[in-house]
Amino acid sequence: MSSQNPTTFSFTKESLKKQFRWSEFLAEKIISGVAFLSIAIIFLIFIFVFKESLPLFSSSKTVEKTEIQVTSTTQPETYGAPTEDLEPETYGTPTEDLTAIDVVETNELEPETYGEAVEELTVGTEEETPKITETNKEGKNNTWSTFLSCEWFPVSENPRFGLIALLIGTLKVTIIAMLFAGPLGVLAALYTSTFASKRAKEIIKPVIELLAAFPSVVIGFFALMIMATFFQNLFGYETRLNAFVGGVAMALAAIPIIYTISEDALSAVPKTYTEASLALGASKWQTAFFVTLPAAIPGIFAAILLGIGRVFGETMIVLMATGNAALNSANPFESVRTFAATIGSEMAETVFGETHYSVLFFIGSLLFVFSFGLNALAEFYVKGKLIKKIQGK
Amino acid sequence: MKDIKIEVNKLSLYYGEKLALNEISMQIPRNKVTALIGPSGCGKSTFLRSINRMNDLIPDVKITGEMLVEGVNIYDKNVDVVNIRKKIGMVFQKSNPFPKSIYENIAYGPKINGIKDKKQLDEIVETSLRQAAIWDEVKDRLGDSAMGLSGGQQQRLCIARTLAVSPDIVLMDEPASALDPISTSKIEELVHQLKEQYTIIIVTHNMQQAARTSDYTAFFYLGELIEMDKTKSIFTKPSKKQTEDYITGRFG
Amino acid sequence: MNTTTTEEKSLFFAGNTKSSDLKGRLIVGSTLAAVILIIAVLFLIIGIIVYNGWDMFSWEFISSFPTDGMTKGGILPAIIGTFILVIVMSLAAVPFGTITALYLTEYAAENSKFAAAVRFSVRTLAVVPSIIFGLFGLGFFIQFIGTGIDKTFNAGQLHWGQPNILWASLTMALLTLPVIIVSVEEALKTVPRELREASLALGATKWQTIRKVVLPESVAGIMTGTILAVSRGAGEVAPILFTGAAYYLATLPKSVSDQFMNLGYHIYIMSTQSSDVEKTMPIQFATTLVLLMLTISLNIVAVIIRSRIRRKKVS
Numbered sequence: 001m002s003s004q005n006p007t008t009f010s011f012t013k014e015s016l017k018k019q020f021r022w023s024e025f026l027a028e029k030i031i032s033g034v035a036f037l038s039i040a041i042i043f044l045i046f047i048f049v050f051k052e053s054l055p056l057f058s059s060s061k062t063v064e065k066t067e068i069q070v071t072s073t074t075q076p077e078t079y080g081a082p083t084e085d086l087e088p089e090t091y092g093t094p095t096e097d098l099t100a101i102d103v104v105e106t107n108e109l110e111p112e113t114y115g116e117a118v119e120e121l122t123v124g125t126e127e128e129t130p131k132i133t134e135t136n137k138e139g140k141n142n143t144w145s146t147f148l149s150c151e152w153f154p155v156s157e158n159p160r161f162g163l164i165a166l167l168i169g170t171l172k173v174t175i176i177a178m179l180f181a182g183p184l185g186v187l188a189a190l191y192t193s194t195f196a197s198k199r200a201k202e203i204i205k206p207v208i209e210l211l212a213a214f215p216s217v218v219i220g221f222f223a224l225m226i227m228a229t230f231f232q233n234l235f236g237y238e239t240r241l242n243a244f245v246g247g248v249a250m251a252l253a254a255i256p257i258i259y260t261i262s263e264d265a266l267s268a269v270p271k272t273y274t275e276a277s278l279a280l281g282a283s284k285w286q287t288a289f290f291v292t293l294p295a296a297i298p299g300i301f302a303a304i305l306l307g308i309g310r311v312f313g314e315t316m317i318v319l320m321a322t323g324n325a326a327l328n329s330a331n332p333f334e335s336v337r338t339f340a341a342t343i344g345s346e347m348a349e350t351v352f353g354e355t356h357y358s359v360l361f362f363i364g365s366l367l368f369v370f371s372f373g374l375n376a377l378a379e380f381y382v383k384g385k386l387i388k389k390i391q392g393k
Numbered sequence: 394m395k396d397i398k399i400e401v402n403k404l405s406l407y408y409g410e411k412l413a414l415n416e417i418s419m420q421i422p423r424n425k426v427t428a429l430i431g432p433s434g435c436g437k438s439t440f441l442r443s444i445n446r447m448n449d450l451i452p453d454v455k456i457t458g459e460m461l462v463e464g465v466n467i468y469d470k471n472v473d474v475v476n477i478r479k480k481i482g483m484v485f486q487k488s489n490p491f492p493k494s495i496y497e498n499i500a501y502g503p504k505i506n507g508i509k510d511k512k513q514l515d516e517i518v519e520t521s522l523r524q525a526a527i528w529d530e531v532k533d534r535l536g537d538s539a540m541g542l543s544g545g546q547q548q549r550l551c552i553a554r555t556l557a558v559s560p561d562i563v564l565m566d567e568p569a570s571a572l573d574p575i576s577t578s579k580i581e582e583l584v585h586q587l588k589e590q591y592t593i594i595i596v597t598h599n600m601q602q603a604a605r606t607s608d609y610t611a612f613f614y615l616g617e618l619i620e621m622d623k624t625k626s627i628f629t630k631p632s633k634k635q636t637e638d639y640i641t642g643r644f645g
Numbered sequence: 646m647n648t649t650t651t652e653e654k655s656l657f658f659a660g661n662t663k664s665s666d667l668k669g670r671l672i673v674g675s676t677l678a679a680v681i682l683i684i685a686v687l688f689l690i691i692g693i694i695v696y697n698g699w700d701m702f703s704w705e706f707i708s709s710f711p712t713d714g715m716t717k718g719g720i721l722p723a724i725i726g727t728f729i730l731v732i733v734m735s736l737a738a739v740p741f742g743t744i745t746a747l748y749l750t751e752y753a754a755e756n757s758k759f760a761a762a763v764r765f766s767v768r769t770l771a772v773v774p775s776i777i778f779g780l781f782g783l784g785f786f787i788q789f790i791g792t793g794i795d796k797t798f799n800a801g802q803l804h805w806g807q808p809n810i811l812w813a814s815l816t817m818a819l820l821t822l823p824v825i826i827v828s829v830e831e832a833l834k835t836v837p838r839e840l841r842e843a844s845l846a847l848g849a850t851k852w853q854t855i856r857k858v859v860l861p862e863s864v865a866g867i868m869t870g871t872i873l874a875v876s877r878g879a880g881e882v883a884p885i886l887f888t889g890a891a892y893y894l895a896t897l898p899k900s901v902s903d904q905f906m907n908l909g910y911h912i913y914i915m916s917t918q919s920s921d922v923e924k925t926m927p928i929q930f931a932t933t934l935v936l937l938m939l940t941i942s943l944n945i946v947a948v949i950i951r952s953r954i955r956r957k958k959v960s
Contacts, residue, residue, distance in 0.1 A: 032748055036763070037741070038745055184679045184683060187675060187679035216883075218937050222933075320916065344776055368774075376765075
């Protein structure tokens, strides 16, 4: 027994004195610090996406940047300003000519991106940089004014960055997608939470949520290969890839989000509500429609908002299924180009520091602010509403 | 009541704005069993948990007054809460073994205190299990999961686990409330044996249990200590009307 | 009492007659139809992809390099590239996500404004479009950090300031972080309070309790989160478009500063940018089949583990 109590210390001020434990202190600091990183990331995303679009806001800065590029022509390595010659390799932009790439690959010993690029770099930049400077200077004054135009011609002699054209495209696809995804997602959620038996629910919910496991590139591929042809045969329109195909495909991406959040909201409606209604003699569907659904409206609203956010910023599906032509038309069966797809397809063709590059980052900032706003709205609106509901109207 | 282990001076406890314990003052003797009784919600468990500062874990708890253990106020700013809990062990109402082996459950406390020697650990595990009168039942399956034991065995395992860190004081929060009568009597027997070495404070809602196991009894009602005396006196001639009403079963 | 109920009933549901039964049936029918339609489309997609990709799908296909300008051969480098991507990604995202979840469940005070801000940030991170992560990866990791490293340590030699596996993986890690945080947080919450109290009552410190009791009990949740994150990371293409994915590489990447091929990106370029889309159709379908089976099976595993955790919580 005595061996078990080796410590003779009992309750003295000394033995109970506060101890400083390094491991505790460090653990707490590190854990809180890491948690802080989540907040920092949000800021960093905004700062760095926005930062790259800054040249649009100060013309002097643009000149500076281009000057750096000019100096870099003498020693291109110092400030890795990528030039168009570099692009195909670094960003993996596909070239039409596959054999050309094979040629590059044959000299494997060389660092991949360099090889011949360095040689071409000097040639390329010398010719190109002055041109960029000029277009920048010319385009600078025009850039902002062209934002409100309806023409998106970023790489012409006189570049025009008509964001309106892209906005129309984005809205068109979003509306089409939400027209399908909204009702389908909410109705399916309503069935799962109120009409389905417990067993059926256990099967239906995970199966529908499996749709969230479909990578958007797979949905895009399916839309491009199968849906586009199917709809063309069905409706007989001309452009095979268009807003409608893209919209329907994006609905598939938005459905699991809308479904899951709506279903959670519907299931969270207190049983007392529905029981009271059923006790009053209302049938199951009446209860579902006049009691459960209205009670879950804030949650469903949030679901729709987050669904819109998903569709608005989706890249791969639109890139593959909408045809990507920035036309200004209300016809759902014509090609469109969205904000996100524009970034996805054109970033690889731009040059670091060029107006086009900055414009794409500016579009990125817009998308970020928009999705941030949607999320904030969904969160605070829903929280406010729910608190009101619980505390009594 | 010469040999005082714990002295409580006007201890009050608030949950946010709500007063849960109102100026409790009492003296708890060394190497004796003290039972805390009273109707549910009277503050007896809250009081028990304030002896090893488990209430610190609940947000918004405010405590005033003094809790002197061997003359040291454990609510003093310079006192280390972790060291307090090493000397004041606790057995909970619901048995809560770790989902580990029986051996690992007992060795957990010594290990976090820095004992690494396998031989020493083996020894501690055996003595603790023997003290808790469960050694014979589990000695052949120390490597099995503690979750496979019966409710009564689990509770004795938890007692053994508490003893393994060699505390001075053992707090028991209704340790037998979820057990069958046979297990209960085993626990009560155990409490009786343990008081030779430890100061034991036990919360119970079962008055027979208090009468059987304890030397002293304190009656709590609505967050106040109504009276405290030798168990015999409390159960035969309580000085307060409320105590009498409670032990004769008129309320509670 | 009785009269009021009947009155209310007739007031509230005036049309509780036969005709409303038909309406009810229509409504219930429409909700059921939505469920059936969604599930049917889901299986239709799987079916069509399996049907078109099955012939091409073989051991040889997944274990050999593409040949003849990617019109023949397999997709081994794309599989390996995706594999490396998700591993490096997990190495960054899992510890980071687990620690953030630990903060939220174990350390954050109930009314902490800071914790609320962390939660809001995590949820925002979950809804930021994936292409934005791509832009961020380009602007932050490549242009800022990478170029910064090159300037300071490589005398301006372009090495880190260009797209590679590391930057792509870190970008993907940011995208999948919320997935891990949410899963781990859920698992941490299922660890009973009694176990924490038991440990603390034995004189264990908070960090000892977390390390020895709480974390071992949440291993399944961390695994679920990791699997879901891997599934997500394996399928996303937009974040790696400009941070490291390559069109074609003749060799496998040798270090994290190399570029890599990727299944999703392979599907994208083969179906939209290839010189002969028609000819490589079977390859495209088979690649899609591989990617889809990968993400779906990972998700199913995660769902199974998660339902086990939940069942444990109930019992």
